[in-house]
Amino acid sequence: MKALVVGGSGYTGGELLRILSLHPKVDEVTATSRTYEGRDIPEAHPNLTKVLNGKFRQYKGAGDADIVFLCLPHTKSMEAVPELLNSGVKVIDLSADYRISDKQVFEKYYCIHKNPELLKKAVYGLPELNRAKIKKASLIANPGCYVTSALLGLIPLMGEKKLDLEHIIVDAKSGTSGAGVKPTQFLHASEVADNLKPYKVIGHRHQPEIDFILQGLNPNASVNFTPTLAPFSRGIQETIHIFGEIDDPVKIFEKKYAKEPFVRVVSESTVKNVAFSNYCDIAVFYDNEKQRLVVVSSIDNLIKGASGQAVENMNLMMGYGETEGLQTLPYHP
Template identity: 40%
Template sequence: MECKRVAVIGATGYTGIEVVRLLLNHPSVTIEYLSANQNTGLLSEIYPHILNDDLFVISTDEAYFDNLDAVFLCLPHGQSNRLVAKIPKKVKIIDLSADFRIKNLSLYEEWYGAHKSPDLVKGAVYGLSEIHIENIKTARLVACPGCYATAVLLPLLPLLGLGIVKEEHIIIDAKSGVSGAGRSLSSENLFCEVNGSVKAYKISNHRHIPEIEQEAGLILQKGVQDIKVQFVPHLIPINRGILCSMYLNLKENYSLDDINSKLRSFYKDAPFVAINANKSINIRSVVGTNQCQIGIFLGRVENSIVVVSAIDNLLKGAAGQALQNFNIMFSFDEMTGLSNIPFYP
């Protein structure tokens, strides 16, 4: 198949450099150029682990789009929605920021501020690959989900959509490695601040909440304000990975075998989602991969379950899912460039 010409905007952040690393292993991709707001020059001097002396990072102000098939936008929120207006309609866009995830513009503005390209929001497809694959196939603009949202929604949406769990009293406890905060300097993310500690932060106020509630509402065919979740994120002293625990109430007295069977059937064609019955779920099993591992356990409260999921926040939660969406958009096998197994130990 003909190689697709791509560019990565924001290539020197943690997410951007992971996109670059994955693209270098994709047999049907030619990287036209990389750009960044800072850290321009030879990429191997910025990131010595990229042993390629042909890749240069230009300033994002110099970015061009006419000869591209696709562009990956790895920019902070508020920057992608200013840039997309300059991109020709023939170029497909995979956006890893939050700028096109939320369909309700007033809700977006409540959490992120004014939107610079509101006319493009309606046509954007929320890029949770396994859930919206049919729409992603024909999309021009895909908005990749947030990392926490991915870890939450992959187990939660089928449980809601299949009528297994109640929509009320959804409690989510999630823990992420420090790379989830990005590469920008922050005193809160210094080694001495993070090492040897665990911190709950942005309790009930994390920006991934509206997209979780949006997608839960959509699968239940309810309005955006009709679903509310309790969400508490934590920062843990590891580089990468998310472990998410959800506490849910069953609609009926389902057995674990029933639930596992229904989830396996739901994800039977999903190569990156594994339902691991009666096994512990841990970050080590997914780091370095595009996998999401899910475990279902009985709760001690009658008719309740505990759902645990694990992903690599930089891969299934960002760059890996972005490449998976790229593959879907261009009719490549979903696993192209993404078939690596976890690091161990």
């Protein structure tokens, strides 16, 4: 099987190249880049020295690839997707371009869509929610990183009638790789180190994506989402607060995720316990006196939040075992 990574010089592209280069079913992996065209892949990703020897090339469609991963900024994927689908190739888009299938909602938070007819064709690539649909899909909208962590922490609760699901609070912290490879002052070590920096406190674009997917399960669900930039390179941790009554919430999560290969219900959810892996660790607490449920959900933003989940989707689309190529474990200590 041949895979092409478009935008392969960036962070999610680099993670895909790393994962795919060891994937037992992938015979060839190639990558495109404008900045590194004609240069060796390890020039952008030195961790792949002696692992991936090819050169970056210019993007000219799918070529002989069976599957194409788009690791581009939003609005750029939608320029490539129609032609790719017409050529018969399977596409996994890591940008936000196809994640919100309602054109009006998408355009409210992003921009005019160039091919809105494809919004309904795309399958939202959260395997824990849409496994059966992903298996038959030709276009996958890979979920946002913050969104993955929030959804996995909230989906099991969508049927709980005594919880106040209209006022969910999601307090998120992310490492710097969530912002991509391009340096800015905001991401400068002097600004990030020894610091916690809330940003887009109100109005981050992942809030409507979380709401949109949750409302497909419970029309009343609504989150209030605030992200904070934290001084580590990779990882997301979200502390989710919901008020109301619930019986044995740990059991609800354990039952929901008992058969899921990449979701672990744990007593302590930390970034370090999931970093470099495709796991999402979820810890659940309930304060009986205050009737407050607290769910702590941690993922590696570049793996379960992006490239690992994309490979999980590829495995499902191609009929491979869901965990193939994704069995790397987190490190301890």
